[in-house]
């Protein structure tokens with residue numbers, strides 16, 4: 260397993276954000292986390308990033324506890340949040356070069372990075388422009404370029420396509436699919452039922468900090484998925 | 495280059511790019527450079543003027559002494575002369591307390607310069623605020639520049655959430671911290687490096703090219719580097735731990751105010767309270783009283799002078815009262831010398847007590863350096879520039895030894911040469927030329943370091959504390975406040 264949650268519990272003071280979450284994602288799998296606002300999706304991803312500590316249970320990446328050595332765990336993953344945050348006075352290329360160098364990528368030649376930005380769908384005329392002038396979708400694409408450049412084994416995606424136009428969103432899905440085919444494991448939080456069926460291999464529905472349903476993405480129709488989702492949201 | 499160093503360099507380069515591109519470095523850096531150079535120009539002009547004035551006055555005093563014509567030696571001792579401390583080129587950087595003291599002393603029989611001593615104390619506790627000097631710019635404004643450039647190094651990344659993006663790459667946060675520290679150091683070096691070269695050049699032009707001054711300037715640069723590193727470390731720490739950039743900035747400016755405004759003032763108060771000085775009037779009254787009644791207040795001047803006269807004679811093997819009867823002036827000469835000894839003893843006692851109290855005040859102020867690196871560096875800076883109280887005392891003590899030798903020589907000449915002429919005896923240029931040379935040399939840098947051991951200790955402790963705080967807070971950095 261590339262990623263595994265075992266009985267993950269997270270309390271914020273008296274508030275319980277996760278109550279015993281179990282899930283596993285292997286190489287070549289895309290696990291989509293669905294759930295209402297506040298269900299605990301971001302919390303789950305932050306635990307795998309080691310940005311927060313679990314109250315109980317464990318978050319494992321490639322079999323190692325994240326909390327034991329968060330830096331080693333992060334070496335395997337790329338993270339794309341809802342808003343990829345970049346340095347506004349630096350160009351897209353400079354931002355990409357910076358983050359890939361931090362990640363320990365050896366080949367950060369401008370040539371290679373330009374190629375990757377192109378593959379991620381960033382218009383060529385934007386590459387040298389300060390990121391401060393980018394649209395949200397363009398910033399997301401730089402985030403995708405980081406994931407590609409790093410050759411990460413695991414992608415942690417937190418609503419990566421929210422706010423993207425349908426075409427950009429579609430391109431993003433295709434990129435995720437192609438990375439999956441290369442053997443990357445993906446954990447993606449999303450509100451987009453349609454996309455989850457399209458890119459996901461597995462779908463989990465979260466409610467109040469626990470998974471209440473697990474579905475095989477290829478075995479469920481869109482209508483069924485919507486019905487199941489709404490049923491769970493309704494009690 | 496290992497991967498780790500290349501990451502540190504990458505981080506530093508990125509931070510510098512941001513500082514340059516958002517214009518802060520350019521605007522603030524230019525401001526500090528302009529102020530530094532303006533302060534240097536003022537300081538250099540003033541030092542140059544003081545240097546010329548001093549040379550001129552010293553020449554005149556010397557000429558007056560030599561050309562005073564025929565005079566009774568003791569009368570000449572009353573007229574006296576002036577001596578001058580050398581003006582060091584480093585005064586152009588840090589006028590210290592010397593601006594309050596002047597650097598000349600009047601030398602005459604029976605009198606000692608008490609005002610100079612009390613002024614030393616006043617000058618050292620006076621705030622040197624508002625006086626534009628290179629030292630003031632370095633001591634007060636450069637820390638503000640460091641704060642302005644550095645307060646957001648961590649906190650802005652956290653607010654923009656680029657920190658989460660950066661940490662998600664698996665970078666070691668200590669490498670991020672080192673890169674940020676390096677960028678801050680490079681930015682400050684970029685602003686002040688060229689200015690430092692200009693300063694060294696100007697000092698050279700002012701005649702500070704001798705080895706002693708060069709060592710002092712080298713130590714001064716090292717001292718200020720440590721001082722700036724302290725503020726850099728504290729700035730990074732505040733940026734890493736504050737809830738927001740705004741909070742970091744407010745905290746840092748508050749700490750700056752505490753260091754540079756509140757604590758120096760408190761140090762002066764503390765020193766005055768722990769080691770109070772007599773007022774000038776009190777001192778003059780005490781001295782006058784002691785001159786008549788002795789230090790313990792239980793003697794009479796007449797009797798004491800007589801006793802010392804006898805002692806002097808015994809020392810020099812003159813026991814024969816008959817000889818004294820024969821040569822009246824011989825006795826007067828001994829009496830004058832005895833009188834001088836009595837007065838010296840009284841003055842020495844009061845001045846030493848005063849100087850010791852002033853030194854105690856300086857020590858109390860130095861201890862406040864443990865609470866304020868500004869106070870510690872201000873002391874060290876004036877010390878290395880030779881413009882502090884310790885150097886002033888070093889000079890006045892030499893001048894006093896010289897005064898005693900001169901007066902003793904004049905009185906002895908009177909005793910030995912007057913003969914039957916008595917008070918009518920007049921000496922000429924041959925005696926004036928015999929005056930011992932006034933050859934005061936500024937002490938070496940070791941003297942300055944020795945005098946400021948406490949401040950050095952304070953700076954060392956602050957440096958270790960600031961750097962460890964910066965290191966620890968980098969290691970513990972969180973993506974959310």
Ligand SMILES: Nc1ncnc2c1ncn2[C@@H]1O[C@H](COP(=O)(O)OP(=O)(O)OP(=O)(O)O)[C@@H](O)[C@H]1O
Nearest residue numbers: 271274275276294295296297298299300301302303
């Ligand atoms: N730092 C925090 N302090 C207190 N409570 C928190 C904190 N972070 C998250 N929570 C709470 O934990 C719960 C789960 O939040 P989380 O952000 O994981 O939800 P989510 O599933 O990502 O929601 P959304 O779809 O809105 O992004 C919410 O009730 C939230 O209020």
Ligand SMILES: [Mg+2]
Nearest residue numbers: 300301302417
């Ligand atoms: Mg969320």
